[in-house]
Amino acid sequence: MNQRRFAWSRACATGITLRMLTALLQDVHLLGESAVRPSNPPEQSIAHPVMTAHSFALPVIIFTTFWGLIGIAGPWFVPKGPNRGVIITMLVATAVCCYLFWLIAILAQLNPLFGPQLKNETIWYVRFLWE
Amino acid sequence: MGSMFRSEEVALVQLLLPTAAAYTCVSQLGELGLVEFRDLNASVSAFQRRFVVDVRRCEELEKTFTFLKEEVQRAGLTLPPPEGALPAPPPRELLRIQEETDRLAQELRDVRGNQQALRAQLHQLQLHSAVLDQSHGPPMAAAHTEGPSSERTPLLPTARGPHADLKVNFVAGAVEPYKAAALERLLWRACRGFLIASFRETEGQLEDPVTGEPATWMTFVISYWGEQIGQKIRKITDCFHCHVFPYLEQEEARRGVLQQLQQQSQELQEVLGETERFLSQVLGRVQQLLPPGQVQIRKMKAVYLALNQCSVSTTHKCLIAEVWCATRDLPTLQQALQDGSSEEGVSAVAHRIPCRDMPPTLVRTNRFTASFQGIVDAYGVGRYREVNPAPYTIITFPFLFAVMFGDVGHGLLMFLFALAMVLTENRPSVKAAQNEIWQTFFGGRYLLLLMGLFSVYTGFIYNECFSRATTIFPSGWSVAAMANQSGWSDKYLSQHPMLTLNPNITGVFLGPYPFGIDPIWSLATNHLSFLNSFKMKMSVILGVTHMAFGVFLGIFNHMHFGQAHRLLLETLPELIFLLGLFGYLVFLIVYKWLRESAASASTAPSILIHFINMFLFAQSPTNQPLFHGQEVVQYVLVVLALATVPILLLGTPLYLLRQHRRRNTQRRPAGREDKDSDKLLASSDASSTSVNSWNADEEKAGIPGDEEEAEFVPSEVFMHQAIHTIEFCLGCISNTASYLRLWALSLAHAQLSEVLWAMVMRIGLGMGREMGMAAVVLVPVFAAFAVLTVAILLVMEGLSAFLHALRLHWVEFQNKFYSGTGYKLSPFTFTVDNE
Numbered sequence: 001m002n003q004r005r006f007a008w009s010r011a012c013a014t015g016i017t018l019r020m021l022t023a024l025l026q027d028v029h030l031l032g033e034s035a036v037r038p039s040n041p042p043e044q045s046i047a048h049p050v051m052t053a054h055s056f057a058l059p060v061i062i063f064t065t066f067w068g069l070i071g072i073a074g075p076w077f078v079p080k081g082p083n084r085g086v087i088i089t090m091l092v093a094t095a096v097c098c099y100l101f102w103l104i105a106i107l108a109q110l111n112p113l114f115g116p117q118l119k120n121e122t123i124w125y126v127r128f129l130w131e
Numbered sequence: 132m133g134s135m136f137r138s139e140e141v142a143l144v145q146l147l148l149p150t151a152a153a154y155t156c157v158s159q160l161g162e163l164g165l166v167e168f169r170d171l172n173a174s175v176s177a178f179q180r181r182f183v184v185d186v187r188r189c190e191e192l193e194k195t196f197t198f199l200k201e202e203v204q205r206a207g208l209t210l211p212p213p214e215g216a217l218p219a220p221p222p223r224e225l226l227r228i229q230e231e232t233d234r235l236a237q238e239l240r241d242v243r244g245n246q247q248a249l250r251a252q253l254h255q256l257q258l259h260s261a262v263l264d265q266s267h268g269p270p271m272a273a274a275h276t277e278g279p280s281s282e283r284t285p286l287l288p289t290a291r292g293p294h295a296d297l298k299v300n301f302v303a304g305a306v307e308p309y310k311a312a313a314l315e316r317l318l319w320r321a322c323r324g325f326l327i328a329s330f331r332e333t334e335g336q337l338e339d340p341v342t343g344e345p346a347t348w349m350t351f352v353i354s355y356w357g358e359q360i361g362q363k364i365r366k367i368t369d370c371f372h373c374h375v376f377p378y379l380e381q382e383e384a385r386r387g388v389l390q391q392l393q394q395q396s397q398e399l400q401e402v403l404g405e406t407e408r409f410l411s412q413v414l415g416r417v418q419q420l421l422p423p424g425q426v427q428i429r430k431m432k433a434v435y436l437a438l439n440q441c442s443v444s445t446t447h448k449c450l451i452a453e454v455w456c457a458t459r460d461l462p463t464l465q466q467a468l469q470d471g472s473s474e475e476g477v478s479a480v481a482h483r484i485p486c487r488d489m490p491p492t493l494v495r496t497n498r499f500t501a502s503f504q505g506i507v508d509a510y511g512v513g514r515y516r517e518v519n520p521a522p523y524t525i526i527t528f529p530f531l532f533a534v535m536f537g538d539v540g541h542g543l544l545m546f547l548f549a550l551a552m553v554l555t556e557n558r559p560s561v562k563a564a565q566n567e568i569w570q571t572f573f574g575g576r577y578l579l580l581l582m583g584l585f586s587v588y589t590g591f592i593y594n595e596c597f598s599r600a601t602t603i604f605p606s607g608w609s610v611a612a613m614a615n616q617s618g619w620s621d622k623y624l625s626q627h628p629m630l631t632l633n634p635n636i637t638g639v640f641l642g643p644y645p646f647g648i649d650p651i652w653s654l655a656t657n658h659l660s661f662l663n664s665f666k667m668k669m670s671v672i673l674g675v676t677h678m679a680f681g682v683f684l685g686i687f688n689h690m691h692f693g694q695a696h697r698l699l700l701e702t703l704p705e706l707i708f709l710l711g712l713f714g715y716l717v718f719l720i721v722y723k724w725l726r727e728s729a730a731s732a733s734t735a736p737s738i739l740i741h742f743i744n745m746f747l748f749a750q751s752p753t754n755q756p757l758f759h760g761q762e763v764v765q766y767v768l769v770v771l772a773l774a775t776v777p778i779l780l781l782g783t784p785l786y787l788l789r790q791h792r793r794r795n796t797q798r799r800p801a802g803r804e805d806k807d808s809d810k811l812l813a814s815s816d817a818s819s820t821s822v823n824s825w826n827a828d829e830e831k832a833g834i835p836g837d838e839e840e841a842e843f844v845p846s847e848v849f850m851h852q853a854i855h856t857i858e859f860c861l862g863c864i865s866n867t868a869s870y871l872r873l874w875a876l877s878l879a880h881a882q883l884s885e886v887l888w889a890m891v892m893r894i895g896l897g898m899g900r901e902m903g904m905a906a907v908v909l910v911p912v913f914a915a916f917a918v919l920t921v922a923i924l925l926v927m928e929g930l931s932a933f934l935h936a937l938r939l940h941w942v943e944f945q946n947k948f949y950s951g952t953g954y955k956l957s958p959f960t961f962t963v964d965n966e
Contacts (some may be wrong), residue, residue, distance in 0.1 A: 007236030009547040054607045085134025086522050087499060093526035098588060101534070102646070104672055105592050107724045108665040109607070109643040113732040115632030116608060116655030126610045126654065 056110065063102055070097025135500060135522045137691070138513055139493045140458040141956060143169075146468065148441070149449045149477040151598050156432045156471035156479050157452075157959075158219040163467055164960030166454035167491065171442040180439040188225060189432035194234050196425050199417050202239055206414055213422035219430035219961075228424060232281045239499045242410045249403045250340035256396040258305045259376045261333045261390045262350045262607050302353040303378035305372060308332065311349040312372050318353065321363055326355035352378065353832075397906055408576070419440050430961050436958055453484075455956055457493050490515050491956035500525065502578045510941045511951020519624075520940070520949055522706035527677065527934055529578070532586035535671065535876035535932040538884060540597035541924055542586025549579035582933075592647040593877070597920070598884035600653035604644060608651045612638035630657060634729035666874040674870025674943070678863070682706055683945030688948060700782030703948075705859060711768045711775075713867050716742055720759055745769055779856040784848045830907035866943040872935050878927050887924065891916045 075088040080118075116125070144166070148156050160166055172180055203210060218227070304371070306314055311330050319326055329352050336345035351373075353364055368375055379385050407461045441452040454463050461481075492513050496504045499651075506528070536542065553576050555561050564570065572579070594600045613619070613632045624630075634640040644650075648665070652658040652673055682705050690696040719738050727735050736755045744750055746766040756762065810855040895912030898905045 026624075035909035048909045052605060054604070054645055055645055059569055069813070075161075078262055083497070085136060087524070089134075089522040090526055093530075094521055097155065097526060097530045100673070100676065101592060101669075102590065104643070105647055106643050106664070106721060107721065108668065109649060110724055111726075111728040112634050112640060112661075113637065113735055114657075114660070115613075115634050116651050116661070117629055117631040117657040118610070118632065118651075118655055122654050123610055123614060123619065124621070124624055126613050126651075128611075130606060130610065 056106075059106065063099065067095040067099035071099070133777070135494055135504070135519050137495070137516050137518050137687075139241050139495065141490040141493055142458050142461065142483050143490065144454050144456045144464065144486045145453040145463070146441075146451050146454060147444075147480040148452060148468075149472065149475070149479060152472035152475040152477050152479055153438060153441070153450045154219075154222060156468050157476065158430065159471040160454075160464075161430065161434060161437070161959055162218065162641065164462060164958045164962065165455045165460045165467075167956050167958050168437050168440045169453040169455065170440045171453060173438060175411045177439075180444065182435045184281050184437050185225070185435045185591060185773055186432060186439070188229065189428050189435065192225075192232060192385060192428050193425075193432070194228055194728050195236050195308065196421060196428070197234060199232070199239065201416055202243070203417055203421070206411075207591025208418060208420060208424055213426050215423075217423050217426045217430070217435050220427050223845045224427075225431065228428070231420065232424065235413065237422065238412075238413050241418070242406060242413055246403070246406050246410060247340065249399060249406060250338075253396060253399045253403060254337060254340045255374065256264070256392055256399065257337050258350075258374050260389055260392045261335075261337070261348065262303050262305055262352075262376050263378070263385050263392070265331045265333070265350045265352075268284075275910060280451075299354050299356050299380075301378040301380065302361070302363055302368065302375060303351065303357070303377035304368060304373045305333075305348045305350045306368075306373040308347055308349050310371050310373075311351070314351070314367070314373070316368055318364065321367060322355065322360050325357060325360045326352045326353050326364065383654065384900065392965070428636045433959075433961060442559065454959075455491055457956070465731070483562060487908055489953065492516075492953040493956040494519060499577050502575050503528070508939075508955070511946065511949075512953045512955050514692060514950050514953040517953075518684050518691075518948060520684070520945055523680075524681065524940060525581070528940055529581035529585045530675075531939055532582045532671075532932050532936040533589040534873050535935060536582070536586045536880055536928065537589030537593040537877055538924075539587050539590035541884075541920070541928075542583050542588075544583075544921075545586060545926060547585055547930065549576050552576040552596050573835060582929075590899050593881070594644075594648040594650055594653065594883065596887045598881065600648075600650035602650045604646065605642045606651045606856060607644050607649050608632055609639055609641055610651075612636070614833065617916075631945065635732070636948055640928075642731070645819075659878075663874070663878070666877055667871060670866060670870045670873040671713075674867050675709070675717050677870070677939075679706070679709055679714070680867060680948055681944045682709060685948035696786050696792060697783060699788060701779060703777045708772045708775045708860065709777075709863055711772045713863065715765075715768055719757060726757070729892055738953070738965065741765075741846075742890060779859065780853060781849075784845070784852045786849055788845055789844070793844075862946065870939065872939070876928075876932055876935055879930070880924070884924055887916065887919055889917065 071092050071094070076089045078084050078087045078091070145440075146156075175512040177183065182488050200210065223949070282347070312741050315328055318326060331351070333348045333350060338344070338348055339346050355361060355364060365375070367604075379388065433701065444451050461483075466479055468481055472479040490516055490599060493503055494513075500521065503525045504519075507513075507521045507524055533542070551575055556573075556576065561573070564573070590596060610632065612734060613636060614634050617633075619630065632639050648662070652661055655661075685705075686698060686702050689695065689702060719741065723736070723738060734755055736757050738757075740751050740754045741757065743760070744754075746769065747767070748766070750762075893913060895905070895909040895916075
């Protein structure tokens with residue numbers, strides 16, 4: 001019973017943290033929800049459908065919640081036994097390592113300073129494939 | 132608790148074992164495997180100890196056992212493994228076991244001897260019958276006959292040659308085939324044609340009595356005349372160690388002898404059969420007796436060796452033993468002693484005694500955590516009760532390995548291999564494998580399992596599966612938008628072989644890829660420019676985090692050993708230095724990621740130049756500041772970091788010096804009163820229950836007493852602290868750079884993997900001209916690809932990444948808090964350690 005109460009308070013705390021985090025994210029300068037602005041119709045009148053934009057806030061919320069559940073909420077559900085300490089350490093360490101690694105990967109691509117250089121064959125092929 | 136956070140509390144226990152019950156008690160302790168005996172008779176040689184006679188008897192018995200085992204193996208039988216619980220037998224049993232074993236050994240020797248003799252006899256009979264049986268053709272009489280004829284009827288009785296009055300004699304025998312030619316030659320040369328020799332190979336193969344292997348023999352019949360020739364021939368055959376048998380002239384006589392021989396050999400074979408039956412009976416008894424006997428005698432010898440380590444108390448007529456025992460196991464120990472001694476009606480006593488030496492380290496592990504504890508212990512077993520890095524290593528080691536190995540395909544292969552080993556780990560065939568390399572891999576199966584699992588995860592983040600990227604989500608870069616907005620017509624494309632996407636143009640960059648590296652980078656020719664920057668920054672971030680965690684763990688050590696002053700005088704300055712300089716670097720990295728965008732790409736500040744200028748207090752005019760007030764912040768941080776160096780250098784030694792002086796002035800006026808010394812001991816006891824290290828030298832541990840104060844040598848303390856400071860400060864820089872191997876190895880792995888794909892697999896997949904052609908060519912191409920993947924990428928790169936991840940743990944992580952100068956508790960146990 002105590003365990004469940006703790007779990008509920010943990011969940012509340014997580015929810016509050018998430019709300020704060022979202023607010024913070026929206027303050028930081030993001031490429032975030034920028035939708036594709038339709039360009040001026042170029043010389044060739046090829047109808048190009050709009051590519052879906054990737055938001056930044058959504059993956060952050062999802063993964064933070066996911067690893068937060070594993071690293072912060074998970075330890076409360078480990079059954080008592082001789083290995084409890086080790087299992088809790090493993091959960092927390094996994095959550096920290098994997099979350100940090102994913103975060104580094106996404107932050108590095110948030111504001112790219114230069115773009116990919118492609119061969120003309122690749123451009124010709126991908127232009128029509130990835131639309 | 133049972134966690135691996137720090138090693139368990141181990142106490143020194145003194146056991147008083149009454150002589151009557153000493154053996155049983157020690158044997159009980161051996162079954163439990165809880166305690167480590169300390170050798171109280173270290174100054175006594177092995178031959179002068181109390182139980183040396185019993186040990187010698189056990190060793191002699193073991194020699195007999197070895198002989199019996201060899202005999203059993205020679206007969207081609209196997210010894211069944213011992214079953215059931217076999218406790219060490221009481222001393223009076225030793226005599227019975229010894230008698231039984233000696234009797235069996237003697238019987239075995241006798242029977243073997245008999246068998247050998249019988250076999251040799253049989254061999255002789257068989258040779259004789261072979262010699263007589265061989266159809267050498269008629270024995271030659273006259274010299275003018277051309278060589279041996281193959282007629283059956285002997286010429287002799289009807290011969291009326293010129294030399295018919297000369298008596299022809301025969302020498303018949305058998306010789307080994309390889310000597311036959313030499314024998315023949317020598318006979319010819321020596322006797323100059325006055326003999327006729329005929330050599331034939333035996334038709335059947337005869338069993339050699341010694342080795343039991345079938346061998347062919349050459350039988351010969353030599354017919355000669357003249358006594359001297361006869362003597363010569365006999366000497367020659369003796370020299371060649373031939374078996375010579377009497378050869379009668381008449382065929383009937385020979386046949387009679389042959390029949391006799393056959394009868395004899397039949398009888399002999401019956402006797403031999405009986406002997407062999409008896410032998411197998413004896414061997415059966417040996418098979419029954421030997422396995423439990425071996426176990427029992429081994430245990431008995433171990434018990435006597437342990438008893439030899441106890442000292443004798445003549446007044447109390449009991450043995451005194453000092454053992455190391457985990458505090459948690461003390462009740463079990465008491466119970467075992469009770470059980471062992473209650474039969475004799477006496478009671479064995481165990482009580483804790485204070486110890487001056489550092490107790491051994493005991494960390495309880497199960498089969499999962501054992502491999503991780505093993506790699507930590509390979510560097511050095513932890514000091515008594517210091518923080519154990521193993522529980523964190525369970526995750527960080529596979530993680531750092533995976534950062535250097537990241538590939539979904541390779542990780543999956545490794546994971547499946549480890550999974551196969553884990554799922555079949557209880558099979559006896561798997562456990563009994565003798566190959567050392569297999570044993571190494573098998574011992575690390577849980578390690579490989581986690582390494583493979585994390586490699587799959589980092590492979591997804593790096594977006595590499597056998598070096599191919601996957602588009603789980605759509606890419607965040609729109610080539611079409613770039614093409615349309617820059618007017619990339621087909622003609623334009625054909626004129627320009629390479630073109631770059633510009634994130635400044637709206638619609639080209641649509642947002643960061645949600646999970647990992649964007650797949651467009653695997654198509655780009657400048658992908659290394661992006662990946663290198665990403666991976667180097669990632670290495671620095673991971674490295675600084677890992678090292679800061681290491682310094683943080685040191686806090687627990689300082690608190691446990693009662694050195695709270697080191698928190699303020701060492702840990703705090705270390706953290707300020709590390710985080711002030713390299714934590715700031717991490718901050719700069721993350722800040723630049725968040726703030727700088729493509730719009731200002733041409734004037735983007737370089738973190739490296741800023742960092743270098745920070746240390747040199749210089750400025751580069753072309754390098755824009757990252758944020759407002761950056762110069763001031765950097766200046767403050769560098770000054771702060773430099774200020775921590777003298778604190779690190781002088782803080783702890785000065786504090787200890789002051790404490791030492793204060794203690795001396797306290798004691799001198801009171802003049803060795805018991806009150807003060809009690810106060811000292813009381814205060815020191817209160818600070819820590821077990822170990823309290825007196826000077827800054829962490830290797831010496833002991834309870835501070837009056838006589839140890841003289842050991843405080845100020846110069847040593849200052850020197851040690853200076854070394855530690857230099858090591859830490861310079862180490863911060865070099866260790867952070869050392870973490871760049873995460874980048875280097877992941878780059879190497881990615882490039883190797885890509886080269887393998889481009890050079891091998893793509894050739895097979897690119898043969899798309901005719902349908903059948905590609906399918907046929909793909910088979911050997913894939914075989915080559917698979918072999919090279921396993922050999923180069925899995926084995927070689929795996930070992931390499933394993934080694935570097937290990938080094939990062941051993942050096943960069945552990946030198947922040949771990950000393951590793953302890954020794955393991957090796958309990959007195961009867962189980963043979965196979966693993």
